[in-house]
Amino acid sequence: MTTPRVAYALALGDDALVLAQRLGEWVARAPELEEDVALANIALDLLGQARTLLRYAGDLEGAGRDEDALAYWRDDRDFRNALLVELPNGDFAVTMARQLVFAAYQYELYDRLRASSDDTLAAVAGKAVKEVHYHRDHATQWVLRLGDGTDESRRRMVAGLATVWPYADELFQPDDATAALVADGVAVDPPTLREPWTSYVEGVLAEAGLELPEAAAPRSGGRRGLHTEHLGFLLAEMQHLHRSHPGATW
Amino acid sequence: MAGTEEREAAFYAIVDADGRIEPRDDMPEAYRKTLIRQIAQHAHSEIIGMQPEGNWISRAPSLRRKAILLAKVQDEAGHGLYLYAAAETLGVSRDQLLEQLHTRKQKYSSIFNYPTLTWADVGAIGWLVDGAAITNQVPLTRCSYGPYARAMVRICKEESFHQRQGFEALLTLTRGTPAQKAMAQDALDRWWYPSLAMFGPPDTGEQVSGGHTEQSMRWGIKRFSNDELRQRFVDMTVPQSEVLGLTIPDPDLRWNAERGHYDFTPPDYDELFRVIKGDGPCNAQRLAHRVAAHTDGAWVREAAAAYAAKRRAETEAA
Numbered sequence: 001m002t003t004p005r006v007a008y009a010l011a012l013g014d015d016a017l018v019l020a021q022r023l024g025e026w027v028a029r030a031p032e033l034e035e036d037v038a039l040a041n042i043a044l045d046l047l048g049q050a051r052t053l054l055r056y057a058g059d060l061e062g063a064g065r066d067e068d069a070l071a072y073w074r075d076d077r078d079f080r081n082a083l084l085v086e087l088p089n090g091d092f093a094v095t096m097a098r099q100l101v102f103a104a105y106q107y108e109l110y111d112r113l114r115a116s117s118d119d120t121l122a123a124v125a126g127k128a129v130k131e132v133h134y135h136r137d138h139a140t141q142w143v144l145r146l147g148d149g150t151d152e153s154r155r156r157m158v159a160g161l162a163t164v165w166p167y168a169d170e171l172f173q174p175d176d177a178t179a180a181l182v183a184d185g186v187a188v189d190p191p192t193l194r195e196p197w198t199s200y201v202e203g204v205l206a207e208a209g210l211e212l213p214e215a216a217a218p219r220s221g222g223r224r225g226l227h228t229e230h231l232g233f234l235l236a237e238m239q240h241l242h243r244s245h246p247g248a249t250w
Numbered sequence: 251m252a253g254t255e256e257r258e259a260a261f262y263a264i265v266d267a268d269g270r271i272e273p274r275d276d277m278p279e280a281y282r283k284t285l286i287r288q289i290a291q292h293a294h295s296e297i298i299g300m301q302p303e304g305n306w307i308s309r310a311p312s313l314r315r316k317a318i319l320l321a322k323v324q325d326e327a328g329h330g331l332y333l334y335a336a337a338e339t340l341g342v343s344r345d346q347l348l349e350q351l352h353t354r355k356q357k358y359s360s361i362f363n364y365p366t367l368t369w370a371d372v373g374a375i376g377w378l379v380d381g382a383a384i385t386n387q388v389p390l391t392r393c394s395y396g397p398y399a400r401a402m403v404r405i406c407k408e409e410s411f412h413q414r415q416g417f418e419a420l421l422t423l424t425r426g427t428p429a430q431k432a433m434a435q436d437a438l439d440r441w442w443y444p445s446l447a448m449f450g451p452p453d454t455g456e457q458v459s460g461g462h463t464e465q466s467m468r469w470g471i472k473r474f475s476n477d478e479l480r481q482r483f484v485d486m487t488v489p490q491s492e493v494l495g496l497t498i499p500d501p502d503l504r505w506n507a508e509r510g511h512y513d514f515t516p517p518d519y520d521e522l523f524r525v526i527k528g529d530g531p532c533n534a535q536r537l538a539h540r541v542a543a544h545t546d547g548a549w550v551r552e553a554a555a556a557y558a559a560k561r562r563a564e565t566e567a568a
Contacts, residue, residue, distance in 0.1 A: 017313075024307040024320060028300040028539070031547025033327050033334075036300065040324035044317060051313050068312050092550045148560065149553025156549070241311045241369055248427050250312040250369075250419075 004181050005118070006060045007080065010070070011223055012109075012124075013053030014081035017071060018231070019102060020046035021238055022089055031092055038138055042099075045131040049124065056120050072242040076231045083222040084167035086231045093146050093153070093160030099139035101164055104200045105171045106132045108193045117185040140204050147208025154210075161205075162213045169218030172197070265470045270396035273339040281469050284462070285395050286340050287356065288471065290347045293333035294358035296326045297351075298536050302366040303375060311369055318415055319372060325408045332404065336397040352541050359383075360522055363530030364444050370423055370430075370437035376416015378438075378445040378487065384409050385483045386449065394470030417490065424494050431495075438491070439499045447517040447525075449480040457519040484512050 023043035030036040054067040065073075084102055089095045110132055113125035146157040172194040181187035205212060221227065242250075257276040264271055271277055300323050307323065310316035334344040350356040361379050366372060387409065390402040423434040451457045453475045466472035474482075484503075491498050506513045524530065 020316075021308060024316075027307055027320070027323050027327075028297075028304040029543045029546075031543070031550035033297065033331050035547075035550075036327040037324055037331070040320050040327065044320045044324065047313060047317050047320065051317070054313075071313055072311075092547065145554045145557040146550070149555075149557045150549070152549050153553030153556075237308050241309050245311070245427060245429060248311075248430055250315050250422060250426075 001061065001063075003060065004178050005186060006057050008178050008181055008187050009053050009057035009060065009121070011080040011082075013050045013057060013070075014079050015085050015102075015106075016046040016053065017050035018079070018081040018234065019085040020044075020050060021234055022085065022087075022098075023095075025089055026095065035092075042135050042138065045128075045135065049128050049131070052124050056124070068242065072239045076227050076235055077225040079222075079225060079227065079231060079235070081222050081227075081231075082167070082170050083219055083228055084164060084170065086222070086228060086234060087164060087167060088230055090160065090163060091156060092142075093156040094163050095160075096139055096142040096146060097157070097160035097164045099135065100143050100201060100204065101168045102171075103132055103136035103139050104197050104204075105168075105193060107136050108196045108200075109188055112188045112193070115185075116187070121186065136200075143204055143210075144208045147205070147210045157208070157210060158213075161210065162216075165213040166216040166219045170220035170222060173220055173223075175223065265394045265468075268392070268470070269394075270399060271394050272396045280465075281471075282340050284466065284469070285398065285471065286337055286342055288466075289333055289337040289340070289398055290342075290350065290356050291358060293330050293337060293347065294351045294356060295362065296330035296333060298358045298362045298540060299379075300326050301536055301539055302362055302364070302532075303372055305366050306369060306372050309369070310372075315419065318419075322376070322412050322415070325412070329405050329408070332401040336401045339397045348544065352537070352544060354528065354537065357526060359448060360525045360530065361444050361448050362536060363525050363532045364441070365532050367440070368433050368437060370420065370433040371441065373416045373419035373423065373434065374437035374441040376412050377420055377490070378416075378441050379448070380409050380413040380416060381487060382445045382448045382483050384413060385479050385486070389473040389479075390471075392473065417494075420494055420496075424496060434494070435496050438496050442499050443517040443521075446480060446483070446514075447519070447522040449483065450476040451519055451522070452516065453477040457523070480516075481511055484514050488512050 020043045023039050023046070026039040027036055027043075030039055050071075051067050054070045058065040058067065058070055084098060087094075087098060107129065110125040110129040114122055114129060116122040116125065143157065146153040146160075148154070172190045174189070174191050178187045182189040202212065219228075258278065261271065261275070261277055261281075264275070271281075303319060303326075304323050307316065307319055310319050334347060337347060338344060347356065351358065361382075366375070384406060387402055387406050391399055391406060393399045393402070420434050420437075423430040453463070454477075463472060463475055488498065488503065500515045503512060503514045525533065528534075
């Protein structure tokens with residue numbers, strides 16, 4: 001049964017899974033070998049978070065679905081990730097803009113989720129917050145280098161931020177479905193993350209000499225299974241082999 | 251200042267005593283050049299080798315396998331980094347070496363010019379290709395050049411872990427559905443001979459390697475001949491194929507009690523030479539992919555350099 005707690009674990013797990021899939025696409029394509037290592041490393045951390053959260057969602061649901069059943073046998077209308085993480089990688093600046101926005105969000109989220117009254121979520125957050133601290137730092141360093149590097153890199157960084165900016169708002173939208181979880185101290189209320197997130201990201205952009213992107217109509221829907229057109233292709237690729245061999249063990 | 255002959259004698263005294271030559275030691279120019287070529291080719295192989303496996307990251311059939319594969323490809327990039335660093339102790343830069351790779355002046359292992367057509371190929375690469383690499387590389391942990399030998403100690407540990415993971419992935423397939431088992435056999439059929447060819451040309455006969463072996467042995471860079479290592483690999487791998495329940499695609503493969511080794515049909519060395527010269531199934535694709543990653547990333551590297559220069563200037567002005 002999809003209880004609010006199942007939905008919450010799925011949403012967090014789907015965010016991590018879909019972003020891990022995107023970062024995995026960079027491997028052997030990065031600008032430097034050090035970045036092949038770093039991006040694979042971040043993807044691996046996120047995949048680890050996704051596996052724990054999906055397993056937990058499956059256990060709570062009690063319908064016998066394990067991490068693979070949840071990753072490979074749900075269609076895009078059943079995925080609960082925020083739209084931001086499914087956006088295509090674009091160039092390195094788009095990827096770093098997406099990383100900064102997301103890692104800064106995830107950091108604030110996990111930092112607070114460590115105090116969750118749900119022991120499993122608190123334990124996941126305790127481990128993940130250390131990883132995400134590194135992810136946020138990695139993105140920060142690159143936004144500074146690109147924003148304050150060459151004219152070309154600055155132009156691309158500005159464009160990258162403009163590409164992802166409309167998708168940041170969804171991360172902080174109030175979620176009626178989890179209101180009870182918030183009241184019970186299980187979940188973190190998304191709007192409470194907005195202020196510390198804004199403070200961090202604006203600080204980075206200021207140091208990089210970048211202005212805040214112009215306001216654009218915020219996009220949302222991911223948490224309700226209403227995705228961009230990108231997710232269907234991502235899942236087709238991710239799920240194809242698993243679905244071609246129903247019941248097989250790998 | 252010692253004369254050339256004395257310096258050469260000092261070099262050989264270290265090599266003959268199974269000591270280590272270090273970056274600041276005198277060494278014959280030909281030794282330095284051979285090592286640069288060999289270490290660079292080894293580093294390039296790690297980097298190009300990310301592609302055939304990277305091809306399956308997005309499609310790995312379980313999250314556990316996806317995590318294992320991501321970790322493995324990350325290790326390979328790390329191996330490339332150690333090896334470029336080892337080569338740099340000989341007075342070349344990573345940029346120069348990458349340029350040599352991109353312009354086809356330096357080579358990488360022939361094996362990575364074969365395509366990964368199914369998931370089982372990822373397991374076969376772990377089992378066979380990493381297995382062959384370990385057979386080649388374990389003796390290099392005692393090679394006469396210290397930085398290379400030390401890099402190999404670390405690399406071999408990780409490679410042997412990858413090899414076991416590859417074997418285990420294939421074992422899961424051969425214990426699985428008939429389609430999975432067929433997938434594993436098909437992968438072995440396609441990867442067996444390219445893996446045997448990784449050891450290079452034969453020691454004797456028309457296609458003998460160009461005389462590097464003897465010189466490299468004298469220098470303590472190489473300790474066993476291509477055919478010795480190939481035989482060792484076959485002897486190690488055949489029993490593993492039996493555990494997997496897979497058939498090695500060589501009707502003449504059999505145990506020779508007199509020799510205490512398996513007899514086997516050697517790979518097609520004409521094919522090996524064609525692949526090394528650039529005419530294998532994926533040579534053009536692998537190189538184009540590598541060059542594109544480098545070219546597309548140029549603006550990022552330039553930005554990082556410009557940023558670092560600005561920060562340096564600030565520090566100096568302060």
